[in-house]
Amino acid sequence: MxxxxxxxxxxxxxxxxxxxxxxxxxxxxxxxxxxxxxxxxxxxxxxxxxxxxxxxxxxxxxxxxxxxxxxxxxxxxxxxxxxxxxxxxxxxxxxxVQKNFISGVHMTATVCSLAKVAKTASIGPHCVISGNVEIGESSVIYGNVSIYGNVKIGANVIINSGAVIGAEGFGYEPDEDGTLVQFPNIGGVIIEDSVEIGANVCIDRGALGDTIIRKGAKIDNLVHVAHNVVIGKNCRIICLVGIGGSVEIGDSSFVGISASIKNQKKIGKNVVVGMGAVVTKDVPDNTIVIGNPARHFATEFPIGNSGGNEK
Known part of the structure; x- marks a missing residue:
């Protein structure tokens, strides 16, 4: 060096x-x-x-x-x-920091002829890229990632190994005899520029609309994002978080380790959801919530360092 x-x-x-x-x-x-x-x-x-x-x-x-x-x-x-x-x-x-990727498609990857992959993007070994997928300039898809159809990925996106993007959401309606009838999943996934997605993350496609990850959001390993979720710009979603269907998370919010957010809830901007919190109600802007069920802890809390390997 x-x-x-x-x-x-x-x-x-x-x-x-x-x-x-x-x-x-x-x-x-x-x-x-x-x-x-x-x-x-x-x-x-x-x-x-x-x-x-x-x-x-x-x-x-x-x-x-x-x-x-x-x-x-x-x-x-x-x-x-x-x-x-x-x-x-x-x-x-x-x-x-050296970037360890080479533009192009690895020889073991499977890319549908109907997919649109930018020349400067990198597709790693054993990836599966379906039709009607777009991958933008300088994006990196590491090995063993599966991307279903109707997914649009912007520029400078990083998706780490084992992630699954665009799988069917979990939605069923019981028939009169108890048989579970699947709700249609015809939407897609939109991942905007400069998003980073960790290993083994699952992001379901939308049911009738789209699941959207806004510009600059960072999602840690082993996170589940259900159908029709919208994650705002520059959000940080830490490992083992579960986000229910149709949840909306405002810009620059932070969701701590192993937190759970109930479907259809709205999380405001600049919110901190504490580690292990179970969110069952909407959360207004500039708020910290903690506990099970999640309760208000503080307001107008400035989001600072997330911690990490430093002294």
């Missing part, structure tokens, strides 16, 4: 820097224990941060600009920003 000097990183972030602008990084690493020649970040803004930075072996550290006045080691180069985790993510994606 090429060496990236701290000055270039600071210029990219338009950030203040202390220490040698020529000190470089060839990789990224956790701040503790850190690595010589690595770029790391520190999320803390108090004395905890100072101790961690002193102990880290990393050469270049992105940290909070609230630490500018604190005595920090001259043997490291520090880059000061408002949101270290966000800045680190941008730098890592710009300079360090």
């Amino acid at each position: 090429d060496r990236v000097v701290a000055g270039e990183i600071a210029d990219f972030l338009k950030a203040r820097i202390s220490g040698s602008v020529r000190r470089g990084a060839v990789e990224i690493a956790n701040i503790l224990p850190g690595k010589p020649g690595a770029l790391s970040f520190c999320k803390y803004e108090d004395k905890t941060a100072i101790g961690i930075i002193w102990r880290s072996a990393s050469s270049v550290i992105i940290c909070s600009k609230k630490l500018i006045a604190d005595p920090l080691p001259a043997t490291k180069t520090l880059i000061y920003v408002s949101k270290p985790r966000l800045a680190f993510s941008k730098v890592a994606n710009k300079f360090f």
Whole structure:
């Protein structure tokens, strides 16, 4: 990997820097224990941060600009920003993270002649792409993904292995003798630009309309999205979530691990649904709900970091 000097990183972030602008990084690493020649970040803004930075072996550290006045080691180069985790993510994606895909269709994939796949898209091994499917520019479909008919996928979408897009929804009406009659599933799935879908996610097609995943939404592994659901822009849906039919989730909302949302409920914008919550009622904008059944916990809660592998 090429060496990236701290000055270039600071210029990219338009950030203040202390220490040698020529000190470089060839990789990224956790701040503790850190690595010589690595770029790391520190999320803390108090004395905890100072101790961690002193102990880290990393050469270049992105940290909070609230630490500018604190005595920090001259043997490291520090880059000061408002949101270290966000800045680190941008730098890592710009300079360090390699994209492991090649445009084109893998020789073991099955793609219907009626499907429209952009030349810059990547279709992985053993995928099955049905007719009346559109896949946009620079989208990546990893191995063993099944995409049923009547699915439109935008540009720069990532769908991880084992996902099933466009299967029949679960809807039945009992006849007089108890026989279950399936409700028709003639709709489709629309996945807008820059959506990311985790491994083994199931997104059912709409019954009479479409299931829609709006631009920039991120769906973690093992999530089930039922028919006619609409997930708003830049939502984050974490693993093991179950979303019932015709649920609407507003832009920039966050649904925590193993939460369940009852069919036909409306979740507002900037909502946080807590881990394991069972949502049985509509949730207004800018609200946190937790528990079973889900209850109001707070209002106007700013959605920040989702956690992750950092110190």
